Amino acid sequence: MLGLAPRLVAKLAEQGITEPTPIQTQAIPHAMNGRDVMGLAQTGTGKTAAFGLPMINALLKAGVKPNAKTVRGLILAPTRELAKQIADNLTNYTKGSHLKVALVVGGAGIVAQTKRLANGVDLLVATPGRLIDLIDRRAVRLDETIYLVLDEADQMLDMGFIHALRRIAPLLAKDRQTMMFSATMPKLMNELAQTYLNDPVRVQVNPPGQAVKRINQSLHYVAQAAKSDLLVELLDAHRDELALVFGRTKHGCEKLYKFLEKKGFAAAAIHGNKSQGQRERAIAAFKEGKVRVLVATDVAARGIDIPGVRHVYNYDLPNVAENYVHRIGRTARAGADGSAVAFCAPDEMIDLRDIEKAMKESIPVASGTAWEILPGQKKRPNGGGGGGGRRGSSKPRNQGGGGAKPGGANPGGAKPNHRQKRRRPKNNG
Secondary structure, eight states, X not given: XXXXXXXXXXXXXXXXXXXXXXXXXXXXXXXXXXXXXEEEOOTTSOHHHHHHHXXXXXXXXXXXXXXXXXXXEEEEOSSHHHHHHHHHHHHHHHTTSSOOEEEEOTTSOHHHHHHHHTTOEEEEEEOHHHHHHHHHTTOOBOTTOOEEEEETHHHHHHTXXXXXXXXXXXXXXXXXXXXXXXXXXXXXXXXXXXXXXXXXXXXXXXXXXXXXXXXXXXXXXXXXXGHHHHHHHHHHTTTTSXXXXXXXXXXXXXXXXXXXXXXXXXXXXXXXXXXHHHHHHHHHHHHHTSOSEEEEOGGGXXXXXXXXXXXXXXXXXXXXXXXXXXXXXXXXXXXXXXXXXXXXXXXXXXXXXXHHHHHTSOOOEEESOOEEEOTTOOOOOTTSXXXXXXXXXXXXXXXXXXXXXXXXXXXXXXXXXXXXXXXXXXXXX
């Protein structure tokens, strides 16, 4: 398969992987020839194998063991969840071989990670912050690192990891192969590619920013105060199926998860205020079906690879348009179908407009009527509580939209202002 060593192909077959995905078909041959690769593909399309298998194949063929504290191949990921997912996949691909895979992320004991690196590793998956901590402790050397992968590079830019990358990259071997994968193509990505890649070949599956076609998208125009009632109504229709619900803030997600528990749903939450252990336990319970509804901030938008996720709810629309595609990419994985439901409150209309512009398509409306964007209305501040612009700066074009009755329980926000009924209640989550 694609020129990979027979023993590696056999190992993949044991795991049920017999046919390459489109991104793997395009990327692996170039990577096997030593070319730098810039891959554009949505989440759930098999990117880990696209960059991981060529490195594993080359390392198996070389048969060279790493020196103390060194790394042969480095994979950088923006979130702990995504890094763990990558490390798990690479560990499965290398099972039974002499290759050693290690994972280093924040929120876990650095002493244990230091010991793991002491004898050197073949493949290291890391979040940039923790890797720099280990470099500062002289627990790891990168001068013998001949493979570098930047996964979800666009999110690294969004999260400010460019500064960490500028510090890490000069420490690597000058003669190296670099691969960069992303689901979207913001302007800064070209600059990143020009800086760190040498004459890369560009491979692409879906046009950047477009959602996977197997995802059935729908949109509800609904007041913030009515969102929770509508969510319960929709979740009730498929209580036995896995659903992922995205909110904007840690506080809002925690309140929403507790609200859903009171409504009888087996729910959990993951966000930045949860410890790494809590996040891993919640994801494990979700994978096993013990938890049916997982409420998450964007910390999980690119780090959950669970084929059983059938439904994704954007309870709050993301402030960064590209994150919408990453969120809904948590469903319709591994060839399955899935649904993605978006809720849009009045002050989210600018976010919705930006999302549809980025995707170059409109999301089909399931209920409600589009809210009017009034002069002077501003985009919500990134990471804020959802009250961007003036309170009440949007209003429905008629009063019939919403998809649920206003005034219901609203874990993500305060009670409506009844003296000014057309004004949107402040959203705390």
